[in-house]
Amino acid sequence: MASETAKYIHGHHESVLRSHSWRTAENSAAHLLPYLKSDHVILDIGCGPGTITADLAAIAHEGHVTGVDYAAGVLAEAAAAAAERGLTNTRFQEADVHDLAFADDSFDIVHAHQVLQHVGDPVQALREMRRVTRPGGLIAVRDSDYAAFTWFPESRGLTHWLDLYETVARAGGGEPDAGRRLKSWALRAGFPEAAIEATSSTWTFSDEADRIWWGDLWAERSLHSDFAEQALEGGHATREDLEAIAEAWKAWGRGEESWLMIPHGELLCRA
Numbered sequence: 001m002a003s004e005t006a007k008y009i010h011g012h013h014e015s016v017l018r019s020h021s022w023r024t025a026e027n028s029a030a031h032l033l034p035y036l037k038s039d040h041v042i043l044d045i046g047c048g049p050g051t052i053t054a055d056l057a058a059i060a061h062e063g064h065v066t067g068v069d070y071a072a073g074v075l076a077e078a079a080a081a082a083a084e085r086g087l088t089n090t091r092f093q094e095a096d097v098h099d100l101a102f103a104d105d106s107f108d109i110v111h112a113h114q115v116l117q118h119v120g121d122p123v124q125a126l127r128e129m130r131r132v133t134r135p136g137g138l139i140a141v142r143d144s145d146y147a148a149f150t151w152f153p154e155s156r157g158l159t160h161w162l163d164l165y166e167t168v169a170r171a172g173g174g175e176p177d178a179g180r181r182l183k184s185w186a187l188r189a190g191f192p193e194a195a196i197e198a199t200s201s202t203w204t205f206s207d208e209a210d211r212i213w214w215g216d217l218w219a220e221r222s223l224h225s226d227f228a229e230q231a232l233e234g235g236h237a238t239r240e241d242l243e244a245i246a247e248a249w250k251a252w253g254r255g256e257e258s259w260l261m262i263p264h265g266e267l268l269c270r271a
């Protein structure tokens with residue numbers, strides 16, 4: 001079991017932020033959207049560069065959104081994303097999901113996208129998310145499930161990437177196959193089954209611009225992000241391995257037949 005002190009394995013290299021900044025509430029939090037109201041008070045945990053946070057703030061325009069992340073460095077980026085859109089109902093601060101410095105029952109909605117897969121104790125994280133949600137409010141999470149990623153055509157390089165990713169993520173204290181585990185974590189955190197709605201949704205990269213964007217992004221992440229550093233430092237891969245993986249991602253992106261599906265588990269839990 002991962003420890004509470006998991007290391008966030010991606011870091012915030014430009015190639016990582018490029019991927020996270022593509023995210024919107026529509027492509028990453030669609031399960032939550034039907035429940036959002038214009039006056040909601042929302043907490044977005046692990047907000048990263050804050051593009052989803054800004055979308056939530058635009059919807060809750062009479063309410064307020066607090067974005068938190070345990071990496072202080074990325075918060076300026078999130079604040080800039082909100083300012084660029086003219087949003088005045090956001091604030092950003094440093095916080096660790098395991099121990100949130102907010103009073104009980106502070107928020108209508110507590111959201112975390114692709115965060116629980118990176119934390120040391122996702123059950124404690126969900127308990128803490130529940131504590132700060134008002135009774136009747138919603139906790140919304142969504143996490144990918146790496147072992148269930150599916151692509152075409154077969155590629156030894158991408159298979160190697162997936163094996164390596166799972167190894168590096170677990171060595172860092174996280175759980176890369178989080179999507180399938182979310183419901184069990186919520187039950188262990190004390191939510192009754194009737195209070196949990198567990199669904200799934202996918203991202204698919206297929207048309208030319210999308211697959212080249214994704215393939216080149218992961219080529220760069222495989223060579224230059226914290227993931228690469230940890231693969232090398234942990235002795236899980238050599239520089240040559242990473243170069244071969246990067247080439248495989250670039251080649252995959254340029255194949256007309258190439259297709260990639262990224263599945264996510266989702267939860268809506270009623271507090």
Ligand SMILES: C[S@@+](CC[C@H](N)C(=O)[O-])C[C@H]1O[C@@H](n2cnc3c(N)ncnc32)[C@H](O)[C@@H]1O
Pocket residue numbers: 008020021023028045046047048049050051052068069070071074095096097098112113114115118119120
């Ligand atoms: C994959 S990124 C997701 C960012 C954003 N939610 C999105 O989907 O665009 C995960 C984020 O969670 C943050 N994070 C990781 N562990 C955390 C923790 N224990 N408490 C708060 N934030 C954490 C990381 O710093 C990173 O910004």
